[in-house]
Amino acid sequence: xxxxxxxxxxxxxxxxxxxxxxxxxxxxxxxxxxxxxxxxxxxxxxxxxxxxxxxxxxxxxxxxxxxxxxxxxxxxxxxxxxxxxxxxxxxxxxxxxxxxxxxxxxxxxxxxxxxxxxxxxxxxxxxxxxxxxxxxxxxxxxxxxxxxxxxxxxxxxxxxxxx
Numbered sequence: 276x277x278x279x280x281x282x283x284x285x286x287x288x289x290x291x292x293x294x295x296x297x298x299x300x301x302x303x304x305x306x307x308x309x310x311x312x313x314x315x316x317x318x319x320x321x322x323x324x325x326x327x328x329x330x331x332x333x334x335x336x337x338x339x340x341x342x343x344x345x346x347x348x349x350x351x352x353x354x355x356x357x358x359x360x361x362x363x364x365x366x367x368x369x370x371x372x373x374x375x376x377x378x379x380x381x382x383x384x385x386x387x388x389x390x391x392x393x394x395x396x397x398x399x400x401x402x403x404x405x406x407x408x409x410x411x412x413x414x415x416x417x418x419x420x421x422x423x424x425x426x427x428x429x430x431x432x433x434x435x436x437x438x
Contacts, residue, residue, distance in 0.1 A: 277395070278306040278340035280332070282347040285374070287387060291344070294388040295395060298410075298427065299435065303344075306337050311349055325351040325362040328371050336369065342398050343369040344391065350375045360390045360414060363397035370394035376417060386420050396427065396435065404431050 279291055292303040315327035328345065336343050351373045352358050361372035372394050377386035392410045404411035407419075409428035414420040427435060 276340045277301050277303045277342045277344055278337045279303050280306045280309045280343065280345045282345075282349075283308045283310060285346055285348060287346055287374075287384075290384055290388060291346070291391055294392055294425065298392050298425070299395060299399065301342070304337075304340065306340075306343075309345060309347075311347055317352075320352060322350045322352045322358065323347075325353055325359060325371050325373075326364070329362065329364050329367070329369050333364075333367055333369060341368060342395070343367075344395065345369070345371040346374065346387075346391075347371060348374045360386075360420065361394040363394045365398055365400070368398050370398050377420070379417065382421065386417065389420055389423060389425055390414070392425060392427075396431065399435055401427075401431055401434055404428055406430075 277295055288305050295301050295303050312331040315323045317324055363370040372390045374387055377383050389410055396411050401411050403413045406428045408424050409431055410423055410425055411431050412423045
């Protein structure tokens with residue numbers, strides 16, 4: 276079971292329930308809303324450190340769930356990148372996805388669905404895929420996200436079905 280945590284004011288429950296059910300056949304329960312911890316903010320970058328967000332929430336996760344997904348609307352990064360759309364902590368089975376850079380051109384829901392599937396794929400054990408239309412392809416830009424599909428390629432599908 277997947278627990279969904281959303282930043283206060285966000286409401287993507289139905290979209291996320293539908294896409295996770297379709298792609299992974301997993302149930303999703305809506306957990307408590309979250310506030311982004313101020314200690315995750317980096318004033319030099321004017322962004323939030325995605326790993327610090329995960330580390331802050333790891334102790335308040337609902338233990339009835341196997342996997343955890345946090346949706347926020349803040350600009351996030353990891354030290355190796357200028358920005359990221361999401362980050363998965365595969366050891367803790369938790370991922371964070373940000374809508375911040377996905378909302379241009381009215382494609383927010385489509386892009387969010389792709390990034391949710393991508394990060395869920397990681398916490399289910401998948402790596403990045405070299406096939407550009409596979410949802411597990413690494414998105415360096417919004418254009419990359421727009422080019423890829425919602426679905427796992429046949430090889431990634433086989434891998435996730437073995438998990």
